[in-house]
Amino acid sequence: MAAVATSFAGVEHRLEIVRERNGILWVNDSIATTPERAVAALRAFKEPIVLLAGGRDKHLPWQEFAAVAGQRARHVILFGEAASLIAQALSQHAGADAGPMRLSQCRDLPSAIFLAEKVAQPGDVVLLAPGGTSFDAYVDFAERGQHFRDLVKELP
Secondary structure, eight states, rough: OOHHHHOOOTTTTEEEEEEEETTEEHHHHHHOSHHHHHHHTTTOSSEEEEEEEEOOSSOOHHHHHHHHHHHHHEOOOOEEETHHHHHHHHHHSSSSSOOOOOEOOOSSSSHHHHHHHHOTTTEEEEEEEEESTTTSSSHHHHHHHHHHHHHHOOOO
């Protein structure tokens, strides 16, 4: 058991560490296809977070997601069909006990990664925890997660 515990690398697309680059940790949680799962991912880190969220909405409530993202994320970058819906939930939560979060919207995951690479600072976690399904652009969460990994590994 000790050998397995010390050698287990985790499961693909579930808080999967893809790369550490320039002091920034890139994490793939493409399986986070509901707001609740994205909240769990946000709570998994103490470091400042640049959150990549979006995809297709499952018609679930976004209030808790907005509250936690407002507290935990330094910057939220939205993409996909649900971007405007999530932005609305985040703006409705802004103020109360939200931190100094910035919000951006991109057309797709590659442009979200490009922006995250520009805004992330050493010590940050860039976290793909979409909160929505991948069906607006991908066959499934695994394809989206693989695309994220490929794009992050290609960063210079």
